Amino acid sequence: MIGEGSFGAVYKGILPSNGQNVAVKVLKLEEQRAGRSFMAECAASRNIRHQNLVKIITSCSGIDIRGEDFKALVFEFMPNGSLDKWLHPALDEMGVNDSSTRLTAVQRLNVAIDVARAVDYLHYHCWIVFFLI
Numbered sequence: 830m831i832g833e834g835s836f837g838a839v840y841k842g843i844l845p846s847n848g849q850n851v852a853v854k855v856l857k858l859e860e861q862r863a864g865r866s867f868m869a870e871c872a873a874s875r876n877i878r879h880q881n882l883v884k885i886i887t888s889c890s891g892i893d894i895r896g897e898d899f900k901a902l903v904f905e906f907m908p909n910g911s912l913d914k915w916l917h918p919a920l921d922e923m924g925v926n927d928s929s930t931r932l933t934a935v936q937r938l939n940v941a942i943d944v945a946r947a948v949d950y951l952h953y954h955c956w957i958v959f960f961l962i
């Protein structure tokens with residue numbers, strides 16, 4: 830397990846077919862918004878192609894070994910972890926953040942520009958995703 834968000838736990842996996850690293854988000858189905866997020870991300874996977882957005886490789890939906898509903902999304906694995914961790918690095922006991930994860934002002938500005946480009950792309954090309962969310 831590599832992380833957890835509002836909609837479920839995320840695991841690192843390896844695709845047996847080609848050895849590709851992937852991140853598998855197993856949705857918490859008791860969380861109502863997780864179902865909507867699944868639909869939005871499935872719609873997104875068919876329509877979205879942008880260099881600043883993580884690619885959805887596939888989705889799976891079915892019944893698990895306990896006979897309960899199971900839904901998961903398989904993403905391209907991002908080896909550098911979450912952007913949030915880079916924007917808000919953890920502080921050490923002296924209240925200083927690790928210099929290896931510190932971004933310069935120019936890097937932060939480039940992140941903001943890249944995020945704005947991705948949002949602009951979603952806004953003008955993928956209104957269906959916003960509609961489902």
Ligand SMILES: Nc1ncnc2c1ncn2[C@@H]1O[C@H](COP(=O)(O)OP(=O)(O)OP(=O)(O)O)[C@@H](O)[C@H]1O
Pocket residue numbers: 831832833834835836837838839852854883904905906907908910911
């Ligand atoms: N494609 C990925 N590659 C590598 N790590 C990932 C990937 N997707 C998610 N993670 C890890 O799993 C954590 C949870 O991700 P998730 O997308 O479920 O939630 P989030 O976007 O961080 O939070 P929220 O859903 O609450 O807004 C991330 O913070 C990150 O550490």
